Amino acid sequence: VISKTENPRIKLPVKTADGTFIANYSEKGLAGLQFPEDKASREPDETEKSSAKVQGWHRLTVSAVEQTLAGKATRKLPPLDLDSGTDFQRQVWSALQKIEAGKTRSYLEIAKLIGNPRAVRAVGGACGANPIPVLIPCHRVLAANHKIGGFSGGLDWKRTLLAREGVKLR
DNA sequence: CCACGGTGGTAGA
DNA sequence: TCTACCACCGTGG
Numbered sequence: 001v002i003s004k005t006e007n008p009r010i011k012l013p014v015k016t017a018d019g020t021f022i023a024n025y026s027e028k029g030l031a032g033l034q035f036p037e038d039k040a041s042r043e044p045d046e047t048e049k050s051s052a053k054v055q056g057w058h059r060l061t062v063s064a065v066e067q068t069l070a071g072k073a074t075r076k077l078p079p080l081d082l083d084s085g086t087d088f089q090r091q092v093w094s095a096l097q098k099i100e101a102g103k104t105r106s107y108l109e110i111a112k113l114i115g116n117p118r119a120v121r122a123v124g125g126a127c128g129a130n131p132i133p134v135l136i137p138c139h140r141v142l143a144a145n146h147k148i149g150g151f152s153g154g155l156d157w158k159r160t161l162l163a164r165e166g167v168k169l170r
Numbered sequence: 171c172c173a174c175g176g177t178g179g180t181a182g183a
Numbered sequence: 184t185c186t187a188c189c190a191c192c193g194t195g196g
Contacts, residue, residue: 088179107191111178122179124190129180143191150190158190 010050012058014065018160021134023061025054029079030061032131035153061135068134071164073101077135084131088119092126099140102165106144128152134161146170 009031014021019036050058057078064074082090091114099105105113107127111120127138133153139161143149147170151158162169 086180111191116178118176119178120191121177121189122191125179125188126190128190138190141190144193148190152190155190 010054012050012054014058014062016066016069018069021065023058025050025057026081026083028081028083030057030077030132030135031081031084033061033065033133033135035133035157064135068101068137068161069164071101071161071166074135080132080136082131085126085129088116088122089126089129092123093130093136096127096130096136096138096141099137101137101140102167104140104142104146104162104167106142107149108144110141124150137161140165140167142169 009024009026011022011024014023014033021036022034023030024032024034060076060078064077067074082093085093092110095110095113107123108117108120110123111117114123116122123141127141128150130136130138130152133139139151139158141149146168148155148158159169
């Protein structure tokens with residue numbers, strides 16, 4: 001029996017003034033980003049094991065995270081591995097990437113953009129399943145009438161990110 | 171403010 | 184398959 005293909009992930013720390021995020025990489029690119037956890041729960045230190053390719057990606061990740069946390073537009077992203085998502089989720093995530101820093105869209109607007117205007121609630125679900133928050137800017141999706149809506153990483157993060165981009169909430 | 175109905179996608183059983 | 188969730192949205196108290 002042929003064993004299922006292993007899907008090795010390399011985890012690297014993204015140290016910022018707001019805490020240490022954890023990026024994880026597949027062979028295709030950045031596949032996940034976790035918000036800082038409360039305690040200094042074992043930061044990955046496999047830096048020396050990662051290939052030059054991954055280290056290059058990681059440099060792009062670090063600067064992109066820093067820029068987004070500062071409320072600025074990101075210049076360049078590493079390749080993103082979004083294979084974990086369904087077709088619907090990838091459509092939503094793709095639409096999210098087109099929202100510029102400082103701008104917002106509603107869940108309904110995203111649903112319309114992907115040609116499925118009644119799938120409003122499902123759009124919320126896809127945002128919650130976003131494996132790369134901050135860089136795939138799901139925090140820029142608000143409920144109708146500029147209400148905050150939800151955020152899987154905690155509403156404090158969503159408010160912080162939006163405030164740094166100069167977005168006002170209702 | 172709250173309740174509710176109409177919705178579509180997902181995961182799990 | 185069926186079903187129970189849901190980061191929604193409008194309407195109506």
